[in-house]
Amino acid sequence: MIRLLIADDEDLIRVALAQLLELEHDFEVVAQASDGRSAVDEGLRHRPDVAVVDLEMPGLGGIDVATELKRVLPECAVVILTGRGRPLHLQQALVAGASGFVVKGAPASSLADVIRRVRAGQRYVDPALAAEALTIPTSPLTERELEVLRLASSGANAAAIATRTHLAPGTVRNYLAAIQSKLGATDRHHAARIARDAGWL
Numbered sequence: 331m332i333r334l335l336i337a338d339d340e341d342l343i344r345v346a347l348a349q350l351l352e353l354e355h356d357f358e359v360v361a362q363a364s365d366g367r368s369a370v371d372e373g374l375r376h377r378p379d380v381a382v383v384d385l386e387m388p389g390l391g392g393i394d395v396a397t398e399l400k401r402v403l404p405e406c407a408v409v410i411l412t413g414r415g416r417p418l419h420l421q422q423a424l425v426a427g428a429s430g431f432v433v434k435g436a437p438a439s440s441l442a443d444v445i446r447r448v449r450a451g452q453r454y455v456d457p458a459l460a461a462e463a464l465t466i467p468t469s470p471l472t473e474r475e476l477e478v479l480r481l482a483s484s485g486a487n488a489a490a491i492a493t494r495t496h497l498a499p500g501t502v503r504n505y506l507a508a509i510q511s512k513l514g515a516t517d518r519h520h521a522a523r524i525a526r527d528a529g530w531l
Contacts, residue, residue: 331356331357331358332356332357332358332379332380332445332446332449333358333360333376333377333378333379333380334348334351334357334358334359334360334361334378334379334380334381334382334445335359335360335361335362335363335369335372335373335376335378335380335381335382335383335406336348336351336359336361336362336363336381336382336383337362337363337364337365337366337368337369337372337381337382337383337384337387337392337395338364338383338384338387338411339364339365339384339386339387339388340384341364343384343434344362344364345362347382347438348362350438351382351438351441351442351445354442356446357442357445360376360378361373361375361376361378364387365387365388365389365390366383366387366388366389366390366391366392366394366395367389367390369381369383369387369390369395369399370390370395370398370399370402373399373402373403373406374402374403377403377405377406378406379405379406379407379449380406380407380408380409380445380448380449381395381399381406381407381408381409382409382411382441382445383395383396383408383409383410383411384410384411384412385410385411385412385413385419385423386412386413392410392411392412392423392428393410393419393422393423393426393428394426395408396408396410396423396426396427396428397426397427399427400426400427407429407430407448407449408426408427408428408429408430408448409428409429409430409431409432409441409444409445409448409454410423410428410430410431410432411432411433411434411441412431412432412433412434413433413434413435416529418529418530418531419431420455420459420460424453424455429448429452429453429454430444430445430447430448430453430454430455431454431455431456431459432444432454432456433456433458433459436456469525469528469530470512470513471509471512471513471525471530474495474505475505475508475509475512476525476530476531477495478491478495478497478502478505478506478509479506479509479518479521479522479525479531480531481494481495482506482518482521482522483518483519483522483525483526483531488502488503488506506518506521509521513525
């Protein structure tokens, strides 16, 4: 039997998914969690073979859960489910140690197949998302500029960004000006929208 942990903050989706997967002759859902921290705790308590986790959850998101489970429970394979995946999410998930990345609209039989594959040590990525990731344009922004833009897009002002990044406020403003210039943006919010649409944020 393949022992499963299901983590999703939407109760209806989580319960329905658990019931569907329980119909498979070789699956046993041993735990469910409604947020990322509970997913890690339940993983340690029940030691599942595969954790199926939602990308976006309160507290720890799916990528954070994958990172933490790989650290504390390396024998547990992680499959991340997403309603609206982006190439950046895919890259982050694979770096975090996830073995599978599946769009929520996939048939239950496809998810069951993915679970069996990752349990056998293979990896699986949604083909449409993989193709999109291969065609994504290269970002003109440096890693530091992306970090500054990410913080700015969350509403942080130059002073707050400076504190978080250990930069001077003037340096942060210079970064923001350079970002806007490189992306041809009218302001930081426009720059963030351009970067997000391109899959860089």
